[in-house]
Amino acid sequence: MRAASGNMDPNSKRFLYRVNKEENRKELKHVKIDESSIIASDSGNKSKKNKKNGNKMELPKKKYYRQRAHSNPFSDHQLEYPSCPEDMDWSKLYPAFKDEHTGEMTKEVTIADIGCGFGGLMIDLSPAFPEQLILGMEIRVQVTNYVEDRIIALRSNHAKEQTYQNINVLRGNAMKFLPNFFHKAQLSKMFFCFPDPHFKQRKHKARIVTNTLLSEYAYVLKEGGIIYTITDVEDLHNWMVKHLDEHPLFERLSKEWEENDKCVNIMTNATEEGKKVARKQGDKFVACFKRLPNPEII
Numbered sequence: 001m002r003a004a005s006g007n008m009d010p011n012s013k014r015f016l017y018r019v020n021k022e023e024n025r026k027e028l029k030h031v032k033i034d035e036s037s038i039i040a041s042d043s044g045n046k047s048k049k050n051k052k053n054g055n056k057m058e059l060p061k062k063k064y065y066r067q068r069a070h071s072n073p074f075s076d077h078q079l080e081y082p083s084c085p086e087d088m089d090w091s092k093l094y095p096a097f098k099d100e101h102t103g104e105m106t107k108e109v110t111i112a113d114i115g116c117g118f119g120g121l122m123i124d125l126s127p128a129f130p131e132q133l134i135l136g137m138e139i140r141v142q143v144t145n146y147v148e149d150r151i152i153a154l155r156s157n158h159a160k161e162q163t164y165q166n167i168n169v170l171r172g173n174a175m176k177f178l179p180n181f182f183h184k185a186q187l188s189k190m191f192f193c194f195p196d197p198h199f200k201q202r203k204h205k206a207r208i209v210t211n212t213l214l215s216e217y218a219y220v221l222k223e224g225g226i227i228y229t230i231t232d233v234e235d236l237h238n239w240m241v242k243h244l245d246e247h248p249l250f251e252r253l254s255k256e257w258e259e260n261d262k263c264v265n266i267m268t269n270a271t272e273e274g275k276k277v278a279r280k281q282g283d284k285f286v287a288c289f290k291r292l293p294n295p296e297i298i
C-alpha cells in the first residue's frame with residue numbers, strides 16, 4: 001500500500017493507522033453519508049474498526065499525518081485537475097447536494113479556503129453557511145488526507161442531523177489551477193489564513209498573494225465578493241495589503257466592517273494556526289478586500 005506507507009516501517013503503528021484510514025477513506029469519501037449508510041456500514045467490519053465510543057467514528061489523530069511543514073508551490077506535484085470547471089465532478093465531494101432525479105448538483109462552491117491546512121476554518125464556517133458549498137484547497141498530501149478523514153468522521157457522527165455535508169477538501173496547488181476548478185465570478189468569499197510567510201526576499205515570489213495571482217483571484221470572485229486575509233507575520237500582512245491596495249479590482253474594507261462581519265470573527269479564532277498564535281499570545285493582522293466591478297472599456 002504505497003500511498004499510505006512511503007518509506008515507512010510496515011509494522012509501525014503509523015503505517016497501520018494510515019492503511020486503515022486509507023481503506024476507510026476509499027469506502028466513504030464519495031458516498032452520501034446518512035443514517036441509512038451508517039446502519040449499512042455498521043454491519044460490515046471495516047468501519048467498525050474506526051469506531052469507538054459506541055456509534056461514534058473516531059476523529060483522525062494529527063500525529064499520524066505528519067509531513068514536512070512546507071511544500072514547494074513551483075514543483076510538479078502530479079496533481080489531478082479538470083481541464084475546465086465543467087469537467088469537474090463536484091457530486092463526489094458533496095454527494096448530499098446532488099439531485100437524485102436529474103443527477104445535477106443543486107449548488108456550486110462559493111466559498112474557498114486557500115491553503116486550508118487541517119480544516120478548522122471550514123468546520124466552523126459549515127454551520128454558519130449551511131446553504132453554501134465550502135471548499136478547502138491544500139497542497140500537502142497527508143494534510144489533505146487528514147481533512148478528508150476529519151470530514152468523513154464528522155459526517156458519520158452527525159448523520160442524523162446531516163451536517164458537514166457542505167464542506168470538503170481538494171488536494172491542489174491554488175497558485176496554478178484555480179481557473180480549472182472555478183468559472184468566472186463563481187466565488188463569493190476567498191480565505192487566506194496564515195499563509196506560508198516565505199520570509200527570505202528571494203522566496204517572496206512563492207507568496208500566495210502576488211499581482212498576477214490577484215488577477216486570477218479577481219477572475220474567480222464575483223463583484224462584491226470578499227478576500228479575507230489574516231496572518232501573524234506583520235511583514236507578510238503589509239505585503240498582502242500593498243499588493244491588494246495596488247490592484248485595480250480590489251478595495252480595502254474598513255475596520256468597522258471587519259468588526260461586524262461574522263467571518264472575520266470565525267477566521268480569527270477557528271484555524272489551527274490561529275489557535276497556535278493565540279496560545280503564544282501573538283498578534284493577528286487582518287485585512288479584507290472587496291472585489292470591485294470591472295471598469296468599462298471605452
Ligand SMILES: C[S@@+](CC[C@H](N)C(=O)[O-])C[C@H]1O[C@@H](n2cnc3c(N)ncnc32)[C@H](O)[C@@H]1O
Binds near residue numbers: 117196
Ligand atoms: C501555515 S499553513 C495555514 C493553514 C490554515 N490556513 C490555518 O490557518 O491553520 C499554510 C497552508 O497552506 C498550504 N499551501 C501552501 N501553498 C499552497 C498552495 N499553493 N496551494 C494550496 N495550499 C498551499 C500549506 O501546505 C499549509 O498547509
